[in-house]
Amino acid sequence: MEEALFFTPEEHRQLIALYKKILQLSGETLLKDDCHKLKNHLIAAASSKSIPRNVFGMNSIIKDMQTAVIVSEEIGMRRASILGIMLHESVKCGFCSLESVQQEYGEDVAGIIRGLVKINELYTKSPTIESENFRNLLLSFAEDMRVILIMIADRVNLMRQIKDCPNEEARLEVANEAAYLYAPLAHKLGLYKLKSELEDLSLKYTQHDIYYHIKDKLNATKAARDRYIDAFIEPVRRKLEEAGLKFHIKGRTKSIHSIYQKMKKQGCPFEGVYDLFAIRIILDSPIDKEKQECWQAYSIVTDMYLPNPKRLRDWLSVPKSNGYESLHITVMGPEGKWVEVQIRTERMDEIAEKGLAAHWRYKGIKGETGLDEWLNSIRETLENADSDMEAMDQFKLDLYKDEVFVFTPKGDLYKLPQGATILDFAFTIHTSIGSRCIGARVNGKNVPLRQTLNSGDQVEIITSSTQTPKRDWLNFVTTSKARTKIRQTLKEIAAKQTQFAKETLERKFKNRKLEYDEAILMRLIRKLGYKNVTDFYQGIADETMDVNTIIDKYLELQKRESEQRDEITYRSAEAYNLQQPVEGKDYYKDDVLVIDQNLKGLDFTLARCCNPIYGDEVFGFVSISGGIKIHRCDCPNAKDMKSRFPYRIVRAKWAGKSQGKQYPITLRIVGHDDIGIVTNITSIINKESDILLRSISIDSHDGLFSGMLTVMVDDTGKLEALIKKIKTVKGVKQVNRG
Structure with a gap:
C-alpha cells in the first residue's frame, strides 16, 4: 500500500518497464544476489518515504532508473555504475549509510556513490557553478572519473524530462548549466551524440523562439534537402561499390544548436548557412585494413567533388586524446553547396557514439576495469587544464597557417597570403575587377572591401562602373599585385x-x-595647411576646397601684405594642457544602482572600458573576486562577456536621482588647430555650474587638433546637452564620448 502512494499509476508502469530494461542491458555483469538485494532496497526506500521528489516534482527512483538506462545503453557502463546510480539517493537522504552499501555491494559501488554525494554538496554550497568553481568541481571527481560520465547521463535525462515542467526558473538554470558545463564535458570525453542532444535541448529551453524557428525551417526544407543528399550520395555509392568496399552511407543535417552557432558567427539568416549537410561513410573493414580503406574512400570522394583543404581533419593518423578516429573533409557538391563528408569504420563509429567505453572494449578488455587507463589520462588532462571553459573545447587543427584558400561562386579555388582582404582577391582575379570593386558577398553575407578572408570562404565580388582606386586602399591590401596596380x-x-x-x-x-x-599663391597654399602644390590641386579636384574661396583668400592675403599690416600671430593649440585637482571623494558610491532582483548596497565598480554614467543602459558582470563591475550595454566588450560568461551577467538599472553624484567622462574633440577654439570650449564648460572640467590634453597635426577632455557630469542628459553646445563652437568638427 505504501509503495502505491510513493508511485503514481503512470510511474508504476514506468518502474516495471525500466527495471526490465536495466536487467536486459546489464544482467550479465550483475552478481548473483544484486537484483534481489536492489529490489528489496528500493521497495523499503519507497515505503519509508525518505526519498523526496526533486525541484521538478520528479520521482527520484524513476529518474535514477532512466539515468541508469542511458549510462548502460548509450555509454556502455555496467554493474558498479548502475548500482551506484540506483543507491546514491538513499545514502544522500540518510536512508542507508555508505558503509552498509560498501559491505553489501563492494568498494567500487561505494566509491561512485561517494563522488555523487560530493557533487550534491558542491551544488548546495554554490548553486551557480562559475568558472572558478568549475576547476574545483572537476578535480573533486578525480577519485573516480566514472562519476563524470554519470553526471552527464543524469543531465541528459533531466533535460529530456523537464520539457513540460512549470518551474521556468529551475528549468532555465538546468539548461544553462547543460550548455556551459555538461555539453563541453561530454565533448571532451567523446560523447558526441549526448553532447549534441544537451546543446539542442538547452537552446530549446533558453531560446524557445529561435529553436523552433530553425526547427520549422528544417522541416520545411526536408524534402529538398533529402533529394540533394540522395543526388550527392548516389555517384559516390557507385564508385565505392566498384572499388569493392563494404560500407553504408548516412546523410544527416547539422544539429539545431550547430546551425544557430553558424548563424550567429556569420551574422546571417538560416538560408545563409551554407554547410547544412553532412554525409557519413561507414566502412565495414578489418582492423588491419581500416586506414587503407578510409583513405581509399577519401580519394574517391575528392576525385568527384572539389575539397576545401582548410577543412581537412585527419583524426585517422593521430586520433584525438579521447580516442576519436575519423576523416573529415568539406567538399563542394552540386549547385555550389558545401557538404561535410566523414569517413570512418564501424568500430570508429561506435566509439564516436558511445565514447571511450567502446574504445577500450574494442581493445579486448572486458568489464569496467578496462577504463582505468583512459580515466587516468583524462584525470591528468583535467588537472593540468586551464580553469577557463575554453580549455574544454576540441583541439583545433590549424593547417596552412600562412595561406588562405578562397572559392568563387562557381567553385574555382584561389590561394592568397594570410590576412588577404576582399580587395586583394578582386585584384587577384583581374586588375579591372579590383579597380571597380565596391565590396563582396562572403558566404552569402555582404562585407566591405577591407574584410579579411578565411580559408574556405566563398566570395562573390561586387563592382561598380563609377568606382576608382582610392589612396586609403594601400593601408589594408596585402598582396604586391594589388599594391602595385593601385x-x-x-x-x-x-x-x-x-x-x-x-x-x-x-x-x-x-x-x-x-x-x-x-x-x-605659394604662401596661401602653406597657410591653408597643404604640404605641397600637388596636394593643393588635388584638394580642388576632390572639391574639398572651393576655387572661389581660394581666390577670395588670395585677394585678402594680397591686400594685407600690400598694406604692410602686422600679421596676427597664429597660435597653435598644441600642448594646451590643464589638470584640475579633484576632491578625493567617491562620486558614485551611493545606492544609485539596483542590481538583479531589487538588491541595493552591493559592492560595485564602474568599468573603465566604457565609463558608464547615470542614465546609460547598463548591466552587471560578476568578477572572479566577487565584486560586480557595471558596464554600458553598448560596451565594446559586452558581446564577448555575454557569449562566454552568460552565467556571470546580472541585471542592473539606475535608481534614485543623479543630483550630487558625478561621474568622470572622457570626450574626444577634433577641430581646426586654433587656440581660440580650445578657449571657447573651456569657457562653455566653466559656465556650467554642475559640470567640472578635470583635465585637457591637446595634440595637433596637419592643421587639426585632437583633444581629450575629462569632465565630471551627473547624468546622460547633461552630458548630451554639453556635447550639443560644444558642437556649436566654430571650428569644431567632431565630438565623441570615449
Missing part, C-alpha cells in the same frame, strides 16, 4: 586631376580679370 592607377588619376584643377584655377582668375603672383 599605386599605378592613382598616379595616373592624380596627374590628370592636378592638371585639370590647375587649368580650372587659372581660368577663374582670368574670368575675374585678375593676375596672380606665384609667391603669394
Whole structure:
C-alpha cells in the first residue's frame, strides 16, 4: 500500500518497464544476489518515504532508473555504475549509510556513490557553478572519473524530462548549466551524440523562439534537402561499390544548436548557412585494413567533388586524446553547396557514439576495469587544464597557417597570403575587377572591401562602373599585385586631376580679370595647411576646397601684405594642457544602482572600458573576486562577456536621482588647430555650474587638433546637452564620448 502512494499509476508502469530494461542491458555483469538485494532496497526506500521528489516534482527512483538506462545503453557502463546510480539517493537522504552499501555491494559501488554525494554538496554550497568553481568541481571527481560520465547521463535525462515542467526558473538554470558545463564535458570525453542532444535541448529551453524557428525551417526544407543528399550520395555509392568496399552511407543535417552557432558567427539568416549537410561513410573493414580503406574512400570522394583543404581533419593518423578516429573533409557538391563528408569504420563509429567505453572494449578488455587507463589520462588532462571553459573545447587543427584558400561562386579555388582582404582577391582575379570593386558577398553575407578572408570562404565580388582606386586602399591590401596596380592607377588619376584643377584655377582668375603672383599663391597654399602644390590641386579636384574661396583668400592675403599690416600671430593649440585637482571623494558610491532582483548596497565598480554614467543602459558582470563591475550595454566588450560568461551577467538599472553624484567622462574633440577654439570650449564648460572640467590634453597635426577632455557630469542628459553646445563652437568638427 505504501509503495502505491510513493508511485503514481503512470510511474508504476514506468518502474516495471525500466527495471526490465536495466536487467536486459546489464544482467550479465550483475552478481548473483544484486537484483534481489536492489529490489528489496528500493521497495523499503519507497515505503519509508525518505526519498523526496526533486525541484521538478520528479520521482527520484524513476529518474535514477532512466539515468541508469542511458549510462548502460548509450555509454556502455555496467554493474558498479548502475548500482551506484540506483543507491546514491538513499545514502544522500540518510536512508542507508555508505558503509552498509560498501559491505553489501563492494568498494567500487561505494566509491561512485561517494563522488555523487560530493557533487550534491558542491551544488548546495554554490548553486551557480562559475568558472572558478568549475576547476574545483572537476578535480573533486578525480577519485573516480566514472562519476563524470554519470553526471552527464543524469543531465541528459533531466533535460529530456523537464520539457513540460512549470518551474521556468529551475528549468532555465538546468539548461544553462547543460550548455556551459555538461555539453563541453561530454565533448571532451567523446560523447558526441549526448553532447549534441544537451546543446539542442538547452537552446530549446533558453531560446524557445529561435529553436523552433530553425526547427520549422528544417522541416520545411526536408524534402529538398533529402533529394540533394540522395543526388550527392548516389555517384559516390557507385564508385565505392566498384572499388569493392563494404560500407553504408548516412546523410544527416547539422544539429539545431550547430546551425544557430553558424548563424550567429556569420551574422546571417538560416538560408545563409551554407554547410547544412553532412554525409557519413561507414566502412565495414578489418582492423588491419581500416586506414587503407578510409583513405581509399577519401580519394574517391575528392576525385568527384572539389575539397576545401582548410577543412581537412585527419583524426585517422593521430586520433584525438579521447580516442576519436575519423576523416573529415568539406567538399563542394552540386549547385555550389558545401557538404561535410566523414569517413570512418564501424568500430570508429561506435566509439564516436558511445565514447571511450567502446574504445577500450574494442581493445579486448572486458568489464569496467578496462577504463582505468583512459580515466587516468583524462584525470591528468583535467588537472593540468586551464580553469577557463575554453580549455574544454576540441583541439583545433590549424593547417596552412600562412595561406588562405578562397572559392568563387562557381567553385574555382584561389590561394592568397594570410590576412588577404576582399580587395586583394578582386585584384587577384583581374586588375579591372579590383579597380571597380565596391565590396563582396562572403558566404552569402555582404562585407566591405577591407574584410579579411578565411580559408574556405566563398566570395562573390561586387563592382561598380563609377568606382576608382582610392589612396586609403594601400593601408589594408596585402598582396604586391594589388599594391602595385593601385599605386599605378592613382598616379595616373592624380596627374590628370592636378592638371585639370590647375587649368580650372587659372581660368577663374582670368574670368575675374585678375593676375596672380606665384609667391603669394605659394604662401596661401602653406597657410591653408597643404604640404605641397600637388596636394593643393588635388584638394580642388576632390572639391574639398572651393576655387572661389581660394581666390577670395588670395585677394585678402594680397591686400594685407600690400598694406604692410602686422600679421596676427597664429597660435597653435598644441600642448594646451590643464589638470584640475579633484576632491578625493567617491562620486558614485551611493545606492544609485539596483542590481538583479531589487538588491541595493552591493559592492560595485564602474568599468573603465566604457565609463558608464547615470542614465546609460547598463548591466552587471560578476568578477572572479566577487565584486560586480557595471558596464554600458553598448560596451565594446559586452558581446564577448555575454557569449562566454552568460552565467556571470546580472541585471542592473539606475535608481534614485543623479543630483550630487558625478561621474568622470572622457570626450574626444577634433577641430581646426586654433587656440581660440580650445578657449571657447573651456569657457562653455566653466559656465556650467554642475559640470567640472578635470583635465585637457591637446595634440595637433596637419592643421587639426585632437583633444581629450575629462569632465565630471551627473547624468546622460547633461552630458548630451554639453556635447550639443560644444558642437556649436566654430571650428569644431567632431565630438565623441570615449
